[in-house]
Amino acid sequence: MKNKLLLRLIISHLLALFAFKVGVSSITLIIFIFFLILRSVGLTVAYHRYFAHRSFKTSRFFQFILALWGGLSAQRGPLWWAAKHRTHHKYSDQPGDPHSPHVDSFFTSHIGWALKAESMETDYSMVKDFKKYPELFYFNKFHDLYMLSFALFIYVMGATINHYYPELGTSGAQMLVWVYVINTLVHVHLTFFVNSIGHLFGTKELGEYKCERDDKSGNIAWLALLTAGEGWHHNHHTFPYSARIGIKWYQIDLGYLFIKAFEKLNLVWNVKTPKKETLDEICQLNALDKYIHKV
Template identity: 45%
Template sequence: MNSASSSVEPVVKEQAPFLFLVLFFLVQATVLLVFTVPFSWNLVWVAVGSYFLRMFGITGAYHRYFSHASFKTSRVFQFVLAWIGAMSMQKGALWWAAHHRNHHKYSDTEKDIHSPSRKGFWYSHMFWFLRDDYNDYEAKLIPDFYKFPELRWLDRNHWIPPLTYAILLYVVGGWGWLVYGYAVSTFILGHATWTINSLSHVYGSVRYESRDTSKNNVWLALLTMGEGWHNNHHYYCSSVNQGFYWYEIDVTYYILKVLSWFGIVWDLKKPPKKVLDEGMSRDLTKKQEKMEASKNRAEAKNKKKVEVLSA
């Protein structure tokens, strides 16, 4: 994709923070509507399908494509990706990607917009998202995609995809589909996504020296279709796969790989051999250190037992 020109027109600031706050909490509260619908496993599967469709909109579209340009696609499918991402109710692709690029630039410093080590769990999890300061974004942070008028339009009107999606669910499946496929799914989707801002910088293992607190967490990887390999990602963020090795489950990457077989996406960027070799070396060193520590504990325990018997 060609880079944009150096002069990028500024984004018009949105001056409706209070309205957004009200809308946000109303959407969160709609999960309580689940008590108005008799339980059904079919509806649970509707919620699950809706969850993973829109999670891919965040992981594959907003994150790996718009934020990190880790693969290429056509202009048409680029818009489709932005639309699916917007269905998650996490604003537009340009807004999301611009703030995410800032996060990587200042990760776990005072300028990081959602660092749990600096600002606490709940702020990093969701409250930063509600601040008036972040209603806007700097267009210069995302010139590669800001140049497309249809993306700017969708970014300004990011409420259209979720509204359209909600109407479609109601038309197809009635009130039950709307409640489970939209309300329940959106609530879980939002909090699952935000765990990458909060929990993945607190719980997990560290493979690479990424100069921040990012960690790899298999449970978060399963929950977010591969985003839980956060330490991998922060060390080499331009890779389309965040699970660097075959045993690190990354469903988002699997989907993108399949799409590449049909020519829908292409030029999937992978971590270089040097990065993979370094990761393997670090894993081996940690394994050896763990085995040595376990051996030392066993020897100390046996020595203590001998001393007790000799006394």
């Protein structure tokens, strides 16, 4: 097949069928849920709210911990992710947006965009603020190796549990299929739903504060619950700089709860949230240009 990435996508989905061969157990499902939550929070807090939007500040050490955490999401390195996402906000449903269902087909906006050979490159001009850190630069470059070691870790964990507690009915292969393969597919599709259906459907509670021209993003509650807050995507396009995406009290935002906890522990600071008094000003100046690259 010409497109190696498409082949990789097909194989990764077919690998999930091994679930019928390796079976499932309660312990595997518990660990599956744990990793799904861990990866969702890592993606939104680290890759999205920190690396793409700089919605809070942190130390260089914790910044690297965040890179490792977000890196578990199997969505390439932090510089690649932040560069792509900043481009998404820069053009938002206009030509140049890497994944817009209003510019390309639904399939392209959901996952097809990531299968294009040029999508693999990191646009360093979009992430000059983070490129200067060698630990981030090399982590971004060798992210595939990190994923391989993560897969190995999952396998060894399953095999070890099976060795000491065979009555739990798990195995290295079962853990690998469920907690690595299927978990990655579920997590990646949920994230990509934010790009595809999150720009087609959903409500606009904060429509009156629309900051981007012709904004098409929407809030989807069920998606927000499954993505640690990412599904409140219209809120996010309204206040892209904000560490808090679920803005109203009923908009559950697990990612923000983690950021608040880190702030209490002095691991992060200068946590940005929407400011009522500057709302009109932000919209007039266009949040997109003024805040997204603010360092």
